[in-house]
Amino acid sequence: MAAVLQWAGDDEEPVPSSFPSSQHRTRGRRLPARPGELPPEVEAAIWRGNELGSPVTHVLSSGFHDLDAELPGAGWPCHSLTEILQPQPTVAEWRLLAPVMRQVVAAGGNVVVVGPPKTPHLPGLRFAGLDERHLVWVQAEAPAERLWVTEQLIKANASGLLLSWLPQARQEQLRRLQVCAQACDGPVFLCRPAAAEHEPSAAPLRIQLRFGVDWQLQVHLLKRKGPTHEGSILLPSVPGGLESIITPRLRRPSELIAARERREAREATHAVGSTAPERHLKRRVTAH
Amino acid sequence: MLWAALLPSDISSDASRRTEATSGLATWCLQFTPRVAVIEPLSESPAVVMELASSTRLFGGKRRLAARVREESADLGVRQLSWAPTSLAAVALARAGRSNGFSKPLDQCLDGLPLETLVAVAAHQATLVRLGCQTLGQVRALPRGGLSRRFDAQLLAALDQAYGLRPEAHEWVQLPDSFAARLELMSRVELAPALLFGARRLLLQMSGWLAARHAGVTAFTLRWCHDSMRSKSAGDGGEMTVRTAQATRDIEHLTRLLAEHLAKVELLAPVGDLELIALDVHALDEKSLSLIPEPQQAGESLTLVLERIAARLGPQCVLRPVVMEDHRVEWMQHWQPAPLARPRKLNRSVDIPQPTFVLPEPLRLATRNERPVYQGVLQLLAGPHRVEGGWWDRVTEDGKTTTRNVARDYWVALSEHAGVLWVFQTRLADTETAWFLHGIFA
Numbered sequence: 001m002a003a004v005l006q007w008a009g010d011d012e013e014p015v016p017s018s019f020p021s022s023q024h025r026t027r028g029r030r031l032p033a034r035p036g037e038l039p040p041e042v043e044a045a046i047w048r049g050n051e052l053g054s055p056v057t058h059v060l061s062s063g064f065h066d067l068d069a070e071l072p073g074a075g076w077p078c079h080s081l082t083e084i085l086q087p088q089p090t091v092a093e094w095r096l097l098a099p100v101m102r103q104v105v106a107a108g109g110n111v112v113v114v115g116p117p118k119t120p121h122l123p124g125l126r127f128a129g130l131d132e133r134h135l136v137w138v139q140a141e142a143p144a145e146r147l148w149v150t151e152q153l154i155k156a157n158a159s160g161l162l163l164s165w166l167p168q169a170r171q172e173q174l175r176r177l178q179v180c181a182q183a184c185d186g187p188v189f190l191c192r193p194a195a196a197e198h199e200p201s202a203a204p205l206r207i208q209l210r211f212g213v214d215w216q217l218q219v220h221l222l223k224r225k226g227p228t229h230e231g232s233i234l235l236p237s238v239p240g241g242l243e244s245i246i247t248p249r250l251r252r253p254s255e256l257i258a259a260r261e262r263r264e265a266r267e268a269t270h271a272v273g274s275t276a277p278e279r280h281l282k283r284r285v286t287a288h
Numbered sequence: 289m290l291w292a293a294l295l296p297s298d299i300s301s302d303a304s305r306r307t308e309a310t311s312g313l314a315t316w317c318l319q320f321t322p323r324v325a326v327i328e329p330l331s332e333s334p335a336v337v338m339e340l341a342s343s344t345r346l347f348g349g350k351r352r353l354a355a356r357v358r359e360e361s362a363d364l365g366v367r368q369l370s371w372a373p374t375s376l377a378a379v380a381l382a383r384a385g386r387s388n389g390f391s392k393p394l395d396q397c398l399d400g401l402p403l404e405t406l407v408a409v410a411a412h413q414a415t416l417v418r419l420g421c422q423t424l425g426q427v428r429a430l431p432r433g434g435l436s437r438r439f440d441a442q443l444l445a446a447l448d449q450a451y452g453l454r455p456e457a458h459e460w461v462q463l464p465d466s467f468a469a470r471l472e473l474m475s476r477v478e479l480a481p482a483l484l485f486g487a488r489r490l491l492l493q494m495s496g497w498l499a500a501r502h503a504g505v506t507a508f509t510l511r512w513c514h515d516s517m518r519s520k521s522a523g524d525g526g527e528m529t530v531r532t533a534q535a536t537r538d539i540e541h542l543t544r545l546l547a548e549h550l551a552k553v554e555l556l557a558p559v560g561d562l563e564l565i566a567l568d569v570h571a572l573d574e575k576s577l578s579l580i581p582e583p584q585q586a587g588e589s590l591t592l593v594l595e596r597i598a599a600r601l602g603p604q605c606v607l608r609p610v611v612m613e614d615h616r617v618e619w620m621q622h623w624q625p626a627p628l629a630r631p632r633k634l635n636r637s638v639d640i641p642q643p644t645f646v647l648p649e650p651l652r653l654a655t656r657n658e659r660p661v662y663q664g665v666l667q668l669l670a671g672p673h674r675v676e677g678g679w680w681d682r683v684t685e686d687g688k689t690t691t692r693n694v695a696r697d698y699w700v701a702l703s704e705h706a707g708v709l710w711v712f713q714t715r716l717a718d719t720e721t722a723w724f725l726h727g728i729f730a
Contacts, residue, residue, distance in 0.1 A: 090730045091707040094644040110590055116645070121727060122609040122621045124642035132609045136590070136626060138597060139605040149597050156593035211707045239708055239729035241641035242700065245670050253702050257667050264657075 049227075060187055063099020064235045071205070072225040076100055076187045081178050081203035085222065087194045089117050089165060092211045094128050095237045096219070097189065101161060102129030109160015109186060114149050115140045116165055127240020134160075143168040147177075154180045154188055165191045175202035197222060208232075213254045215246075290341040290350070290371065292357060293378035295333060297367035303330060305472065310334050312469045314461040316364060316496030320347065320357070325458035327379050328407050335382060337375040337458075364492050372397070375458065376450035380405035380424070395451055399425025408446035412439050424450075467497045467566040476515050476558035480550045483512060483559060487550075488543055490564035495537045497566070504535030504572035508564060510546065515560030522557035535570040594626050603627070611636075616678055616694055617646060617710075617726060640673065641700070643710040643727025650724035653711065660713075660723035663705045671699030672713070700729070 038046070059075030061068055068074045076082060084093065094101075101111055111134055113120060120137055122130065136159075140146045143166070150164040154177060162184075169177075169192065181188050190203065197208065204225060210218040210232075217237045221229035238246065250256075294317070296309045310326045313336045317324040323339040340353060347353040354371070361369055370382035372389025377398055381389050383405040389397050401424050403417070404410045409427060421427045427435075428447055436444050448454035473486050487510055498505060513525040530549050536542065598606040607623040610630055614620050615638055624630075653660040660666045674697055681692040696712040703709055710727035 088706060090645045090728055092730055094730050112590075118645040118728065119623075119648055120609075121617075121643055121646040122611055123638060124644040124727070124729070127642075128644065132611055132630065135609055136594065137607045137609070137623065138594075138601070139607065140601060145601060149601070152593055152597060156590065158590035158593055211705075213702065213704055239641075239644065242670075242708070242729060245641060245700070247670075250669050253667060253669060256669075257702075257704070260665075260667065 058185070060100050060103055062096075063102075064233075064237075066233050067219060067235055070221055070224075070229060070233060076189075077205060078185055078187050079182050080205065081174065081181050081188050081190055083190050083192055083196070083201060083203040083206040085192050085194045085197055085206065085208045087210065089167070089191060089193070092209055092217055092237075093163070093189075093191060094125065095239055096209060096217055096235075097161075097163065098128035098240060100187065104160040104186065105129050105131070105134045107160065110134050110136060110158070111161045111163065112136045112138065112153055112159040114138045114153070114162070114164040115146045116163075124240065147173055150188075150190075151177060151180055154184045157184045157186075160186045162186060162188045163191065164189070167193055171200050171202065178202040178204075213257065214252050289339060289373050290344070291373065291375045291378040292338050292340060293327070293368075293370045293372070293375065293382040294336045294338075294361055294366045295368040295382050296336075297365045306330070306334060308470055310336055311461070312471075312490075312493045313364060313366070315464065315467070315469070315500075316360075316493045318461065318463050319496040319499035320353070322460065322500075323458070324461045325375070326461060327375065331407050333383055335379045337378055339375070360492060364489050374450055374452045375456055376406065376446060377452070380450055395425075395428075398450060399423060399428070403427070406446050406450060408442040412443060415439075463497070463500050467494050467564075467569075469493050469564050471562045471564075473560060473562060476517075476560055478555060478558045480553040480555050481547065483510075483555075483562065484543070484547055484550055486562045487546055487564065488539075490562060491539055491542050491546065494564055494566055495539045495542070498537040498569065498572075501569070502572060503569045504537045505532070505542075505566050505569055506535050507531045507567040508542075509567055511563040511565070512555075512559045513561040513563070514555075514557040518557035525559070525561075526553070526556070528553060529567065531568075535572050537572065591627075598626065615675060616692070617642075617675070619681070619692070641729075644730050646710075646727040647725060650712070650726045653723040653725055655723060660701065660711055660725075662701075662709065662711075662725055663703050666701040666703055666709065666711065668711075669700045669702050669708075672697035673699070675712075696724075698726075 058078040059071070059073040060078065061075040062071060071077075084096070086092065104111060106129070111130060113136070115138065120135070122132060122135065125135065138149050138153075140149045146164065146166055147169060150162070150166065153159055153162050153164075166174075169190070174190075177188075177190075194208065197206075201223070204223070205221070206223040208220040208222050210220075212218050212234065215236060215238045217235040218232045219235060220232040294313060296313055307329060310329055314324050314326055317336055317338045321338050321340055321343045325337055327335045327337055340357075344350045344353050347356065358369055368382040368385060368387070370378045370387045370389060372378035372381055373394055377389055377394060380398060380401050381387070384401045386397075391397070402422065403413045403424065406424065409416070409424065416427055419430075421430070424447070427443075428451070432444065445454060449456045469490050471486050471490055473483075477483055477486070490510075494505065494508065507529055509527055509529045511525060511527040514522050528549055530542075530545055532541075532545065594606050603625040606626045608626045608628075608630065610622045610624055612619055612622050613636060620638065620642075651662075653662050653666075655661060656665055659668075674695075676695045678693045679691050682689055683692060684690075694714070696714045698710060698712045701709045701711045706728070708729035709725055710729065711723055711725050713721055713723050715721050
């Protein structure tokens with residue numbers, strides 16, 4: 001069967017380089033001679049403890065190559081919760097989720113946000129692929145309301161992507177959501193404070209998201225199916241729409257900040273001796 | 289044809305009780321087939337018959353269906369379960385204590401049965417015995433002409449129907465619209481957990497009723513009546529309502545739930561009767577057994593769930609955006625309740641960079657060395673972007689007319705902790721200027 005497929009695929013090649021089935025047979029004969037090595041078909045079926053678990057559920061690519069390499073199943077899992085822990089809310093959520101939102105919207109799914117601390121701004125979200133037909137904002141303030149709305153939306157299994165801010169969820173409440181989410185086809189993201197890192201949670205995937213000054217996102221996988229994750233992944237990310245206005249000088253804002261701090265330190269020492277307000281002013285303007 | 293006959297075990301002398309027992313059993317039977325009938329409900333031994341030939345495939349084959357009926361009917365207090373090609377034959381075999389009418393040809397099975405097994409024959413038992421007939425086979429061997437002349441028409445009709453020579457007509461049992469079943473306990477029960485044995489029988493009936501209606505229950509009430517020998521202070525009885533989060537008819541789950549609740553109940557007097565009422569019944573979607581998986585449409589549509597959320601939180605809490613053709617950030621978009629109609633044509637939006645979150649009100653920032661401060665001194669990256677105008681946009685609030693005129697210089701600013709921000713500098717009433725935080729590029 002494999003040979004037939006190979007022939008059919010290589011139409012433009014008159015003679016295939018090798019006959020696949022015979023090659024496979026020789027390999028199969030050779031391998032058992034070497035102890036400690038398994039035939040390839042057995043090898044493929046074995047899961048080893050140091051590998052990433054490959055979930056049976058569906059995943060959606062995160063859009064970042066480096067992140068996909070570390071996520072089990074190479075993408076954001078559907079049928080389960082994903083926790084995003086941040087020191088401050090509304091700093092980098094859309095930047096991390098923009099690629100997956102673009103996929104969801106392209107497939108006709110809706111993006112539902114529950115209880116964001118600030119007003120989502122659609123003209124900016126357009127750069128993340130959202131339009132006004134695919135965004136629903138549920139304003140829920142009380143923690144119980146947020147949980148109830150999230151649970152209803154998960155159970156209804158009607159939203160393509162659910163993004164919910166649950167700053168005060170307890171672990172038994174999350175476990176309940178996770179049980180519901182197993183029947184939900186879309187990915188479910190819960191935004192929680194970084195302090196929740198020390199609480200146990202039923203979410204199979206928990207990531208710590210930090211904002212990097214040089215147009216980066218720092219992601220650390222706190223919990224995943226598979227080995228523990230060391231260090232952090234740096235994802236290049238420019239907020240939608242800002243690519244067009246970033247000049248080469250602005251590529252590394254950390255250098256600008258460092259230069260400004262050096263200058264301020266120098267000016268502080270100058271200021272002890274002489275005051276020169278005009279020069280201060282001129283320098284500030286050039287820094288812009 | 290595959291007929292099953294079920295004989296309830298404890299038949300009370302009271303006619304209404306007897307009808308209750310058979311109708312409860314018939315309700316349970318309706319989950320397997322709509323062809324369920326009660327045979328001779330007022331006779332000494334009433335029976336419930338059901339025709340299962342067309343249901344076998346649905347329940348995984350004849351053998352598995354028979355095993356399931358046998359197991360569950362034993363819990364329901366069925367004395368005898370018999371199978372035969374005709375309903376009267378099944379009843380006759382059941383009354384004779386035999387279960388299988390398919391082991392031999394039907395007439396050989398029936399010929400040896402005593403006369404009492406068919407009610408129409410038993411009515412003439414005295415005469416027939418004097419004629420020397422002890423079994424159905426002997427009655428059948430008598431000349432048909434004489435038999436029809438000397439005895440009534442029912443005798444010959446019942447015999448023919450039992451042997452499958454004449455079609456049978458039944459009055460099918462209709463499924464009741466609501467479920468309430470009573471059970472008289474065999475002995476007085478003094479401990480609440482011991483009620484479970486009787487309650488399980490009622491739960492089985494309820495689960496059969498739910499299966500026939502393709503529904504599940506989210507709340508049911510178990511009522512118990514104290515027997516007549518109670519003390520006056522104990523009252524008539526008590527009741528308990530059990531609620532489940534999801535509609536179900538899983539008998540094991542319901543039994544376990546009921547056991548948990550019964551463990552907390554203390555009975556004031558011995559209990560003689562139980563009653564079970566299904567309160568909230570919801571349609572239950574069943575998994576299809578087809579080979580090819582269907583496109584999944586589990587759950588409800590987004591509109592429905594948003595409607596439900598809006599009903600609880602208020603319509604102003606479930607919002608969809610509408611882009612307005614405006615260059616001022618506050619009025620660039622408008623959030624309206626989700627069910628409202630949106631303009632057919634999508635409005636054009638500005639093509640300059642825009643933040644993804646905005647603050648409801650611009651936040652005034654402190655300054656240090658004339659630089660805006662928000663969680664540290666901000667590094668201004670790009671700008672200024674001048675947004676000006678709005679003198680045409682007059683609003684009247686509290687009798688005071690103001691124009692929403694703005695004159696702002698927007699900057700993209702960077703904070704090491706708070707991310708990429710959208711701040712603006714504007715002129716205040718006098719000559720001083722102020723910095724405001726308006727949005728975040730999150």
